[in-house]
Structures are given as C-alpha cells and as structure tokens.
Amino acid sequence: MIRMFFTLMLFFSLADAQFQKNFPFVGLFISTETVNINNDDPTHKSGVGIRYGQQSQEWRTTFALDYHKKSYSSFSVEIDKILLDEMFGTPKLRPYLGGTAGYLKYDKDALNEIPEESNGFYYGGNFGFIIYATDNIDVDLGYHYFKVQNLDFLDDLHGLTLAIHYFF
Known part of the structure; x- marks a missing residue:
C-alpha cells in the first residue's frame, strides 16, 4: 500500500515537471507532534529539521530530515499541489494540499517497554499556506496527519510545522 502511494505521488509530481520551470530551495523547520x-x-513532542526541494508554479516536492529529541527521527518525501492560483494568479499567500510518505526510527530510550521493532513507515496528508516574505524566502505554515505502519505501540502522528525556505 505504501509503495503504491509513494509511486503514484512520485509519478504525478514528475509527469508535469518537464514543462514547467522548477525553483530549488533549502529550508529549516520546527514541528510539534x-x-x-x-x-x-x-x-x-517538538522537533527540528532540514528540507530540500523543488517547486514549480503548481507543484512542490520536498525531502525532509526530522529529529525529535528523546522521541524519533525520520526521513520523508512530501508532494504538494498548490491550490487556487488559477483564480487569483500568484498571490503572496498560497494554500496547498499534499501527501507524505516516510520512514521513522523511534528512540528505544524514550519508551518504557522496549518493543522488538522500533522502525516504521508512515504516510498521510498535509495542508497549509505558503507565505512569500521576499523573492527568495517563503514561510510555510502547515498541519499534517500521518498513519504509522509496523509499530504496534504507535498508530498516528499529527501536528503543526513552521518552515522557512530559501530559493536559490
């Protein structure tokens, strides 16, 4: 299921990429789960992370490394569709809706009972707003919900993310 979800997200994001100009970016983020x-x-739990991605006028693909102290660390791929540009052009505030697939490793020291497996996969959705501060900097405020697989002690993660991206 997760492989099919990831493959479809990757296919749809790359299918349109040849015809549009992409803008690469790097960023830092904080999140709460x-x-x-x-x-x-x-x-x-609060965490920090780094992002690398590319954005076109309609799509954004992001690779993220996330670390939550005394909790878990993760790697994820996020593909977002930027909404409502057809109605308003390219405004300073742009909503988006997307999907995420990732891998997490839970810190065994953070658990009371050590389970056999502390690694798992997750997938889910996210939505939020991109706010353009300058031509090269944007602020991303988003909410996410992830369903966790392969971990008996953890079903889901959800929370807020605040990121700052620099376009180069």
Whole structure:
C-alpha cells in the first residue's frame, strides 16, 4: 500500500515537471507532534529539521530530515499541489494540499517497554499556506496527519510545522 502511494505521488509530481520551470530551495523547520504511545495520555513532542526541494508554479516536492529529541527521527518525501492560483494568479499567500510518505526510527530510550521493532513507515496528508516574505524566502505554515505502519505501540502522528525556505 505504501509503495503504491509513494509511486503514484512520485509519478504525478514528475509527469508535469518537464514543462514547467522548477525553483530549488533549502529550508529549516520546527514541528510539534501529538504522540499517543500504548494508549497512554497523549504527549506533545517538538522537533527540528532540514528540507530540500523543488517547486514549480503548481507543484512542490520536498525531502525532509526530522529529529525529535528523546522521541524519533525520520526521513520523508512530501508532494504538494498548490491550490487556487488559477483564480487569483500568484498571490503572496498560497494554500496547498499534499501527501507524505516516510520512514521513522523511534528512540528505544524514550519508551518504557522496549518493543522488538522500533522502525516504521508512515504516510498521510498535509495542508497549509505558503507565505512569500521576499523573492527568495517563503514561510510555510502547515498541519499534517500521518498513519504509522509496523509499530504496534504507535498508530498516528499529527501536528503543526513552521518552515522557512530559501530559493536559490
């Protein structure tokens, strides 16, 4: 299921890429996650990360490394469709909707009971807004929901992300 989802996301993002100009970017982000481990009370974890990606007028593809202290680290691929440009042109505030697939490694020291498997895959959706601060810098405010596979103690992750990207 996850392989098919990732393949479709990659296909749709690359199918249109030949005909549009792409703008590469790098960025830093902070995120907060709501984590529910073994049906305990949900906890909130904060993390930091780096991003690399390319954006056209309609699509954005991002590779991200994420680290949450005493929790987990992850690698993900995010493909977003930028919405409503047909109606408003290219405004300073642009909404987007996308999908994400990734791999996470949970820190065994953060768990009370050490499970046999602490690595898993996740997939999910995200939406948010791109706010252009200057010609070379944008701010991305988004919400995400990820369904986690292969980890018995963790079903999902969801939260907010704030990123700053520099286009070169």
